[in-house]
Amino acid sequence: MNNQEEKLIKKYGREGSWKVPEGYFESVYREIDAKLPPYPGTPRHVEMTAWQRIKPYVYLAAMFAGIWLMMKVFYNASGNVTLSLDNPPEHIAMAMSEPEFADAYLLTETTMSDIELETEVIKDYDSIEDFERDFGYKLESEYADMSLTEE
Numbered sequence: 001m002n003n004q005e006e007k008l009i010k011k012y013g014r015e016g017s018w019k020v021p022e023g024y025f026e027s028v029y030r031e032i033d034a035k036l037p038p039y040p041g042t043p044r045h046v047e048m049t050a051w052q053r054i055k056p057y058v059y060l061a062a063m064f065a066g067i068w069l070m071m072k073v074f075y076n077a078s079g080n081v082t083l084s085l086d087n088p089p090e091h092i093a094m095a096m097s098e099p100e101f102a103d104a105y106l107l108t109e110t111t112m113s114d115i116e117l118e119t120e121v122i123k124d125y126d127s128i129e130d131f132e133r134d135f136g137y138k139l140e141s142e143y144a145d146m147s148l149t150e151e
Contacts, residue, residue, distance in 0.1 A: 125131045
């Protein structure tokens with residue numbers, strides 16, 4: 001330690017000047033206790049009613065019923081969806097519900113490659129006009145020069 005610190009320690013000592021008077025905290029506790037309202041006794045056990053016991057299950061069932069009703073309303077509001085090229089997943093799902101188509105579709109998917117499928121389409125259609133007529137689809141102008149015959 002340096003000389004100045006020693007002088008300060010001799011003059012003031014090592015203890016801090018902050019001291020709490022004797023018995024201060026005991027008197028504070030008594031004053032706070034006197035100001036607080038009396039502590040209530042232990043709560044007694046109350047039996048649950050039948051409604052209180054089944055209420056969570058009723059709410060859960062109501063939630064699922066609401067979800068089902070909402071889905072039903074949205075489905076009915078969307079109208080009858082027709083099969084079209086604009087919605088191929090629904091088209092495939094409806095067509096696959098027919099057993100004979102499902103077998104043919106699964107065999108086609110697993111046994112035919114993209115090139116084989118393209119070859120089958122080329123064999124079935126001699127011109128773009130036939131394709132457009134069968135599917136009710138108009139090809140864009142950039143595909144107008146396309147030929148379906150093998151060269």
